[in-house]
Amino acid sequence: xxxxxxxxILMKKFGLSKYEHLKxxxxxxxxxxxxxxxxxxxxxxxxxxxxxxxxxxxxxxAKKNFKSAVKRNRIKRLIKEAYRLNKQLLxxxxxxxxxxxxISRKLPLFSQVNEDMKNCLEKISNFNKF
Numbered sequence: 030x031x032x033x034x035x036x037x038i039l040m041k042k043f044g045l046s047k048y049e050h051l052k053x054x055x056x057x058x059x060x061x062x063x064x065x066x067x068x069x070x071x072x073x074x075x076x077x078x079x080x081x082x083x084x085x086x087x088x089x090x091a092k093k094n095f096k097s098a099v100k101r102n103r104i105k106r107l108i109k110e111a112y113r114l115n116k117q118l119l120x121x122x123x124x125x126x127x128x129x130x131x132i133s134r135k136l137p138l139f140s141q142v143n144e145d146m147k148n149c150l151e152k153i154s155n156f157n158k159f
Contacts, residue, residue, distance in 0.1 A: 045113045051087035051126050060126050067152045070145035071133040072108070076153050079126045084119060086112055090131045104131050107139055111146035118150040125153060 051057060064077035079085065088108040090101040108129050119125070129149070131137075 045109060049083055049085055051085040051128065056085070056126060057087065057128065060128055064126070064128075067149060068132075069148040069152065071131060071137055071141065072145045072149055073130040073132050074149050074153065075128040075130070076125050079124055081124055084116070084124045084127065086127045086129065088129045088131070094131075094134045095136075100136060104137065104142075107137065107142045108146070111139070111143045112150075114143070115146050115150055118147060118154065120154040127153065 051060070060075050060077050064075040067074040067076065086109070088105040090104045092101065095101045095104070108131065112129070129146075
C-alpha cells in the first residue's frame with residue numbers, strides 16, 4: 030500500500046477505496062477456513078481480524094439464487110453502499126477481513142439491506158466477546 034493511501038482512507042470517512050476491497054484468493058480462502066460466521070437477516074458474514082490498518086470487505090451473491098448477473102451486481106452494490114454508510118459502527122481499534130454473503134432468494138430493498146448491515150457490524154464489533 031502506498032504511503033499516501035492511509036491519508037486518503039482517513040480523509041474519506043464515508044468512502045470505500047480500492048484498498049478496502051478484499052480480492053486475493055489467498056486472503057479469501059483464509060477467511061473461509063479460519064473465520065467466524067454470523068447471520069443477520071438476509072446476510073451471512075464471515076469475519077476474521079487482519080493485521081492491516083484498514084478493514085477489507087467483499088460481497089457475494091450465489092448464482093444459484095439469482096441467474097441474472099444484473100441482479101447479482103445490484104445486490105452487491107446495495108451491500109457495499111450499506112457498508113460504506115455504516116462502517117463507522119465497527120470497532121475502531123480492530124480491523125477485519127469481512128465477506129458478506131447474500132442468502133435470500135428475493136431481490137431486497139436498500140432499507141432491508143441497511144438494517145441487516147447495521148446488525149452485522151454490531152456483531153462484528155463484539156467479535157472478541159464470542
